[in-house]
Amino acid sequence: MPGSSGLDGMERLLPPNARRTFLKQLGLGGAALMIPSMLMEACGSDTTTGPPGGLYNLDFGTDAGILNYAYALEQLEAAFYTQAEATPYTGIATNEMNILSDLKQHESLHRDFFKAAIGRGAIGKLSFDFSTIDFTSRTSVLATAAALEDTGVAAYNGVGAHISSADYLLLAGKIVSVEARHASAIRDLINHEAAANGFAGNDVVNSTTGLDNAQPPSVILPIAATYITTTITVKNEF
């Protein structure tokens, strides 16, 4: 798998003081000790994988935890589009296939980037259940895609002010606008004939303030959990 070849992003991307903080976090443990064997490994050695607190623990008190949160959401999006592209819905138009194919590529890259950037502190690979989605149905696939993209935008917007590192904040900014571009395109595929303003409709952009959504992890994670079967534990959630 690309991206797993010895890249240790925590060392390379985190500023030295954050690196120290991160190392200090090792051994502190998480809120819920889900997977004792993994936790033991994480606490006992600097060479094992997974964040402090467990292989699927998100500590929102650290930048690493916020990056892992983004990594989780990107895993979800990538898995969804991989399926949507592999089994295109009935009657899919050429431009719609172009879009789904691009989105699969973009989200897969976001996923692999986070894995590489976080390095040994990355959460594990999540498992998903998409059985509630009818991948043969244009309506079902596009509605899911729109929900995932809008959720992604709200999620990034909601954590930006909680990121400590300027570099990470900028990276989140580089990604969130691409998610918003995706959301616009998907929403337009759904809405264009009925309402050509649906790409940025009043249901997602506040018509009084002109502001997009921003939501905290406590709102986003239960939405994402609709499709994520892996148990994720959290610490310092807001």
Place this chain on the structure above:
Amino acid sequence: MEPTEGLNGLDPEILERVAERGDAIRRGASASPLVAAGLAAASIPVAFAVLARDAFAQGSLPTAVVNVLNFALTLEYLESTFYNTGLGTSGLIVTADLPVFQQIALHENDHVALLQAALGSSAVASPTFDFSGGSGSGTGPFGDPFTDYATFQALSQAFEDTGVRAYKGQVGALQAAAVPSVLTTALQIHSVEARHASMVRRLRGAFADTAPNKGWITLAETDITGTAATYAGEDNTTQGSVDVTTLGYSSIVASEAFDEPLTMSAVLAIAGLFIDP
């Protein structure tokens, strides 16, 4: 639903005033600092007293934040004036596309009202614009975009894509200024500009969704003469310290998946073409 974290708990009456202000601007009301100050005095802290109330209950924003917000306001003036003029020009925008540009104008007018309210008496006045791109000469390379729909669409795309880069370029300054609510609000505007950009790009490409008219930016490609500076650097493939093409992706995908920032000076150089000094 219209949840916006930064405005939770905002008095609906105040929101209404911001909306009314947006309507007024849409109808062509002048947006002078005096008006902004009046609005601010009347309803304030309007949005920003809310946005910044935790840190700045007395109403004064740090200079760095004022500078960024005035920079943003200038760009929003440009966009709102552009769309309001286009929508006010009979026969320019084809009927089928009117809802698209009406929605974009709605948001840009909202952004002007929001930023003016936030800045209060510190808000800059709207410049006079030259949409020919002639820096006030009126004889710039884009001619009169209000008589040529293709040019109007092209400039719309360039303004939206520039806006995305402009806000992205300021998140670091807002982070450093340590006013989290302002940073969140800026991010909430930033992603709206990106929604706009995607739509206009696709519209220009007749919804074929192929480069260079995808909703996202492929490499540094642009099919609009005179906009190279708006797309310069969008072909970057190194994120953090990771060359993402080494993760198994083409440079096309790598460029599309990440939008790039522009510095304030780079944005002002681009916007300056459309401002009568």
